[in-house]
Amino acid sequence: MTDNIKADEIVVEYAQPEHAKYAEHICDLIYESALQRGTGIARRSPEYISNKITGGKAVVALHGDRLVGFSYIECWGHGDYVATSGLIVDPEYRHLGLAARIKGKTFELARLRFPFAKIFSITTSLPVMKLNSRFGYKPVTFSELTDDEEFWRGCEGCVNYDILKRNNRRMCLCTGMLYDPKQPLPHNTASTPYIMMMKNKLKKLLHLKK
Ligand SMILES: CC(C)(COP(=O)(O)OP(=O)(O)OC[C@H]1O[C@@H](n2cnc3c(N)ncnc32)[C@H](O)[C@@H]1OP(=O)(O)O)[C@@H](O)C(=O)NCCC(=O)NCCS
Numbered sequence: 001m002t003d004n005i006k007a008d009e010i011v012v013e014y015a016q017p018e019h020a021k022y023a024e025h026i027c028d029l030i031y032e033s034a035l036q037r038g039t040g041i042a043r044r045s046p047e048y049i050s051n052k053i054t055g056g057k058a059v060v061a062l063h064g065d066r067l068v069g070f071s072y073i074e075c076w077g078h079g080d081y082v083a084t085s086g087l088i089v090d091p092e093y094r095h096l097g098l099a100a101r102i103k104g105k106t107f108e109l110a111r112l113r114f115p116f117a118k119i120f121s122i123t124t125s126l127p128v129m130k131l132n133s134r135f136g137y138k139p140v141t142f143s144e145l146t147d148d149e150e151f152w153r154g155c156e157g158c159v160n161y162d163i164l165k166r167n168n169r170r171m172c173l174c175t176g177m178l179y180d181p182k183q184p185l186p187h188n189t190a191s192t193p194y195i196m197m198m199k200n201k202l203k204k205l206l207h208l209k210k
Helices: 017-037 046-054 098-113 126-134 149-157 161-166 192-209
Strands: 010-014 058-063 066-076 081-089 118-123 138-140 175-179
Touching (some): 017 058, 138 192
Antiparallel strands (some): 010 058, 066 081, 118 175, 138 175
């Protein structure tokens, strides 16, 4: 179907309360993609997603009245940190540059609503690492992310949660990436995310074998 779709027919915008009707569909898209990738995912309920939408903390991509992409933000540690999470693009709409547009809008929303907060993302996805590094996120250890218990409790629904627990929350299969508004932007090359992923995999392999 991607061949017939023009990217400029798709609107990427801040979610409005009327988009809450898509909450269940968003959860299904996220869950089905996680099953397909065979990776873990912090499962969210339709109510949780709906609250993000009505609370002005989400971005939607719409093709007419079909929801084709989504992401949301949440603040942690009393507003010191903001996580950008739940990025999903409908499988029929991938490779059109939609994730890049959604990520851009989500980053803009996070900066607008929480201008002094550090922005972070935890992910196993190479495309997401690539996009994050373009916005100036740097790979960090989990100790540099929020210590808000509530955030980490969100990982309990993930199939890899035992790994996180076993490592005393110091590392898991996700890579943590952080944008600090006080830091000058790092100089990234096209190979940065690949080097980062390999380093991370090696580190985890060595650590998890212990
Ligand atoms: C990851 C995902 C959001 C990418 O969506 P998309 O709209 O197809 O991505 P884009 O077209 O904007 O591509 C963004 C970049 O990632 C790259 N990319 C996209 N899919 C890729 C893949 N499967 N493997 C490697 N690179 C990929 C693109 O080439 C592009 O890089 P470039 O700008 O250097 O060309 C989508 O595949 C998805 O929803 N996956 C399932 C959910 C998921 O993994 N979410 C992230 C959880 S944290």
